[in-house]
Amino acid sequence: MAIRASGTVERVYVRAEPEAGTLVRLAIPDSEAPKDGYFRIELGHPNYFALYSLALSAAINRYRLQIRTKADISPNETALVSYMVVDW
Numbered sequence: 001m002a003i004r005a006s007g008t009v010e011r012v013y014v015r016a017e018p019e020a021g022t023l024v025r026l027a028i029p030d031s032e033a034p035k036d037g038y039f040r041i042e043l044g045h046p047n048y049f050a051l052y053s054l055a056l057s058a059a060i061n062r063y064r065l066q067i068r069t070k071a072d073i074s075p076n077e078t079a080l081v082s083y084m085v086v087d088w
Contacts, residue, residue: 002073005032005039006066009059012052013038021048023078024055026065034079039067041081051084058086 007026014022023038030037041051058065063086069079 002032003069003071004066005069005073005079006064008062009055009065012055012059021045022052022055024065024067024081026067032073033075034069034073035075035077039069039079039081045081047083051081054084054086058084063088 005026005028007028009024010027011025012022013025019040020043022041024041025037026033026039041048041055045051055065057063066085066087067079068082068084070082071080073079
């Protein structure tokens, strides 16, 4: 399994309770995607607002966003974001 995924942002979805945070979907093959295709930025992440801003900027500008997850990406679980990177 992989702990990284990279692609253009297809959707940014802000959620309230019970799992507050932001879900990000990348344009990647289904075989590389987590459950429901979403990577979750937890509201309690110390860099939540920076990560949210980076995902939004990548989406608006159609940049490739690289997401590093806390654990292996599994089709059975939503992947929790550790950090994200955009290269220009």
